[in-house]
Amino acid sequence: MSKDNQVLEEFTSKEYEHGWNVNLEADEAPKGLSEDTVRFISAKKNEPAWLLEWRLKAYRQWEKMTEPMWANVHHPQINYQDIIYYSAPKQKKSISGLDEVDPELIKTFEKLGISITEQKRLTGVAVDAVIDSVSVATTFKETLGELGIIFCSFSEAVKEHPELIKKYLGSVVPMNDNYFAALNSAVFSDGSFCYIPKGVRCPMELSTYFRINAANTGQFERTLIIADEGSYVSYLEGCTAPMRDENQLHAAVVELYAMKDAEIKYSTVQNWYPGDKNGKGGIYNFVTKRGLCFGDHSKISWTQVETGSAITWKYPSCVLKGDYSMGEFYSVAVTNNYQQADTGTKMIHIGKNTKSRIVSKGISAGKSQNSYRGQVHIMKRASNARNFSQCDSLLMGDQCGAHTFPYIDVENQTARIEHEATTSKIGEDQIFYCLQRGIDEEAAVALIVNGYAKEVLNQLPMEFAVEAQKLLALTLEGSVG
Amino acid sequence: MLSIKNLQARIGEKEILKGINLEVNAGEVHAIMGPNGSGKSTLASVLAGREDYEVTCGEVEFNGKNILELDPSDRAAEGIFLAFQYPVEIPGVSTINFMKTAVNKIRQYRGQSPLDAVAFLQLMKEKMKLVEIDQSLLSRSLNEGFSGGEKKRNEIFQMAMLEPKLSILDETDSGLDIDALKIVANGVNSLRSKNNATIVVTHYQRLLDYIVPDFVHVLYKGKIVKSGTKELAKELEAKGYDWIKNEAALV
Ligand SMILES: Nc1ncnc2c1ncn2[C@@H]1O[C@H](COP(=O)(O)OP(=O)(O)OP(=O)(O)O)[C@@H](O)[C@H]1O
Ligand SMILES: [Mg+2]
Numbered sequence: 090m091s092k093d094n095q096v097l098e099e100f101t102s103k104e105y106e107h108g109w110n111v112n113l114e115a116d117e118a119p120k121g122l123s124e125d126t127v128r129f130i131s132a133k134k135n136e137p138a139w140l141l142e143w144r145l146k147a148y149r150q151w152e153k154m155t156e157p158m159w160a161n162v163h164h165p166q167i168n169y170q171d172i173i174y175y176s177a178p179k180q181k182k183s184i185s186g187l188d189e190v191d192p193e194l195i196k197t198f199e200k201l202g203i204s205i206t207e208q209k210r211l212t213g214v215a216v217d218a219v220i221d222s223v224s225v226a227t228t229f230k231e232t233l234g235e236l237g238i239i240f241c242s243f244s245e246a247v248k249e250h251p252e253l254i255k256k257y258l259g260s261v262v263p264m265n266d267n268y269f270a271a272l273n274s275a276v277f278s279d280g281s282f283c284y285i286p287k288g289v290r291c292p293m294e295l296s297t298y299f300r301i302n303a304a305n306t307g308q309f310e311r312t313l314i315i316a317d318e319g320s321y322v323s324y325l326e327g328c329t330a331p332m333r334d335e336n337q338l339h340a341a342v343v344e345l346y347a348m349k350d351a352e353i354k355y356s357t358v359q360n361w362y363p364g365d366k367n368g369k370g371g372i373y374n375f376v377t378k379r380g381l382c383f384g385d386h387s388k389i390s391w392t393q394v395e396t397g398s399a400i401t402w403k404y405p406s407c408v409l410k411g412d413y414s415m416g417e418f419y420s421v422a423v424t425n426n427y428q429q430a431d432t433g434t435k436m437i438h439i440g441k442n443t444k445s446r447i448v449s450k451g452i453s454a455g456k457s458q459n460s461y462r463g464q465v466h467i468m469k470r471a472s473n474a475r476n477f478s479q480c481d482s483l484l485m486g487d488q489c490g491a492h493t494f495p496y497i498d499v500e501n502q503t504a505r506i507e508h509e510a511t512t513s514k515i516g517e518d519q520i521f522y523c524l525q526r527g528i529d530e531e532a533a534v535a536l537i538v539n540g541y542a543k544e545v546l547n548q549l550p551m552e553f554a555v556e557a558q559k560l561l562a563l564t565l566e567g568s569v570g
Numbered sequence: 571m572l573s574i575k576n577l578q579a580r581i582g583e584k585e586i587l588k589g590i591n592l593e594v595n596a597g598e599v600h601a602i603m604g605p606n607g608s609g610k611s612t613l614a615s616v617l618a619g620r621e622d623y624e625v626t627c628g629e630v631e632f633n634g635k636n637i638l639e640l641d642p643s644d645r646a647a648e649g650i651f652l653a654f655q656y657p658v659e660i661p662g663v664s665t666i667n668f669m670k671t672a673v674n675k676i677r678q679y680r681g682q683s684p685l686d687a688v689a690f691l692q693l694m695k696e697k698m699k700l701v702e703i704d705q706s707l708l709s710r711s712l713n714e715g716f717s718g719g720e721k722k723r724n725e726i727f728q729m730a731m732l733e734p735k736l737s738i739l740d741e742t743d744s745g746l747d748i749d750a751l752k753i754v755a756n757g758v759n760s761l762r763s764k765n766n767a768t769i770v771v772t773h774y775q776r777l778l779d780y781i782v783p784d785f786v787h788v789l790y791k792g793k794i795v796k797s798g799t800k801e802l803a804k805e806l807e808a809k810g811y812d813w814i815k816n817e818a819a820l821v
Pocket of ligand 1: 581584586604605606607608609610611612613622655
């Protein structure tokens with residue numbers, strides 16, 4: 090088997106039966122990770138034996154792996170035995186009004202322009218808001234159902250569409266792909282599943298936002314999107330509201346699978362808790378995202394706006410297997426205070442006439458470190474492959490860092506690769522020009538930064554773009570002057 | 571409207587303004603001329619509130635307020651506008667978007683509600699006509715790739731949009747062709763009223779044929795060394811600065 094096909098390698102599912110006894114009544118798994126933890130999770134979720142076996146296999150591989158140290162991020166050793174890997178979805182604390190919610194959070198919502206109803210929903214206030222969303226979700230599902238689109242939680246998909254899960258789970262991100270992917274494969278809690286049938290153009294942006302049961306998917310999400318021949322889907326990940334998550338480690342896996350002539354557009358606005366001004370707390374966001382352009386003329390496009398997390402380790406990638414397939418990566422990563430981001434993409438050109446485009450905009454402020462890490466790999470068979478990369482860094486202040494690590498491997502001499510990189514500072518001249526027009530300093534920074542990130546923001550669906558703009562401004566608040 | 575008394579300012583150790591006195595009343599146009607490096611742009615920047623310059627002495631009162639205590643954005647909201655000698659580029663931000671932000675920030679300062687999209691567009695169309703500027707230019711990134719003349723015309727468009735009480739035009743005429751010069755001058759003239767005032771910094775009499783000043787001042791080595799009427803500008807055009815420099819040396 091060639092290297093090309095390694096990524097496509099399907100898992101083998103062996104039935105595995107093993108007696109074990111853990112108290113199934115418990116809401117939480119005991120601290121730490123062992124085979125028993127994996128069994129506990131699988132049993133809690135009533136999973137079929139093949140899936141348990143798959144998880145165990147992942148767990149055994151993970152045990153043999155070591156945490157990667159190559160990223161340009163620094164954090165204290167994570168104790169994997171000190172984490173609770175499963176806790177039953179929490180009963181919502183009943184809060185009767187917004188006045189019981191952390192005022193800081195409300196202030197943030199207001200700055201983001203999130204409506205009161207939406208604020209209530211996000212903070213878990215008021216029953217009617219929830220019922221509201223349920224009905225939205227239901228009508229939504231009906232419309233999709235008529236088109237044969239499947240959009241549900243991962244757990245639901247395991248029950249309702251086991252053949253699809255069996256076939257595609259781990260087909261893009263193999264369970265042993267990397268340390269965090271293996272960890273996720275062993276203990277993933279839930280996530281989203283989406284299948285677009287042949288020739289169907291999904292008429293609306295799919296978003297977990299509409300899915301009630303997405304609220305508690307927890308630390309180890311798993312998303313799988315399959316676009317069948319000639320189909321199209323645009324998927325929005327997550328909610329832009331700040332998630333005050335106490336969890337320290339997030340290790341999600343996202344797999345996209347595009348068949349012939351299919352197109353998947355995947356947009357993320359990530360705003361997990363970044364820690365406080367002194368770098369205390371915050372989420373470690375170690376995510377594996379990969380798309381496979383399996384069929385000819387298929388296309389996968391990643392757009393991400395990363396403003397949150399204490400540490401971001403994330404490389405949404407495209408494996409361009411089909412001839413004439415195309416991969417895109419548009420990214421804005423903002424870091425402030427003590428945040429660290431090491432993010433970028435991999436474009437693996439396998440098929441002929443494949444194309445990729447990378448536009449990365451890093452913005453660093455405070456004492457933060459922001460790295461772009463990208464790989465463009467043109468394989469032997471990929472004649473006439475083309476790549477264009479643009480990696481820009483914007484610095485605010487002189488205590489932050491911006492780094493670029495581009496890796497280019499070319500095995501076919503017909504490839505055409507262009508790489509452009511710039512580093513700039515927000516100029517005092519620019520700020521003064523804005524001030525002179527009556528625009529205060531904070532608004533000036535927001536304006537300049539949004540202008541800088543425009544090419545990426547333009548890729549986002551409209552409402553999302555507006556929220557993303559506000560988030561950028563919010564993240565950089567107080568970073569000048 | 572504007573009253574400058576013994577204004578002194580420096581950057582680092584370098585003294586640039588060495589005691590400027592100037593009174594500008596509503597309805598007046600003042601021209602400031604003077605050799606390169608005499609401090610004209612510095613004066614404009616200090617009035618606009620640029621922080622690089624340290625005001626070491628003097629007072630500046632604008633409509634009864636001590637503006638030296640105000641932030642640059644508040645000075646702008648109070649009605650001071652500076653058309654820059656070298657307008658700055660802001661990639662990814664269109665003039666339209668830039669102006670929308672500016673207009674509404676200033677309205678907010680004045681306790682007015684923001685203009686909605688329709689009202690803004692209407693205002694914009696009206697002002698575009700005034701300075702004969704094309705909408706396609708205004709949709710592009712602010713000043714990025716603009717020709718010298720386009721940048722200057724864009725400054726006057728912004729001035730028209732913001733309807734300031736005091737406009738300071740720093741060499742807005744340089745880089746303009748004859749036609750553009752007339753258009754810009756017409757724009758400035760049609761915005762003139764008995765309630766606002768203009769300070770034009772220029773090297774050339776040419777502009778003053780179109781924007782006729784009530785007073786002309788010569789700035790030399792950080793001081794206003796001579797003031798007069800529009801005739802003074804003509805005299806300078808004919809004779810250059812040497813005689814003024816000599817006069818100044820004698821004082
Ligand atoms: N940031 C700075 N650092 C050092 N010197 C400065 C700075 N800004 C201005 N100067 C100096 O101050 C003096 C006055 O400059 P200014 O730009 O005000 O002159 P000007 O009268 O506008 O000249 P021009 O007619 O050439 O536009 C010059 O000698 C200039 O070099
Ligand atoms: Mg000057």
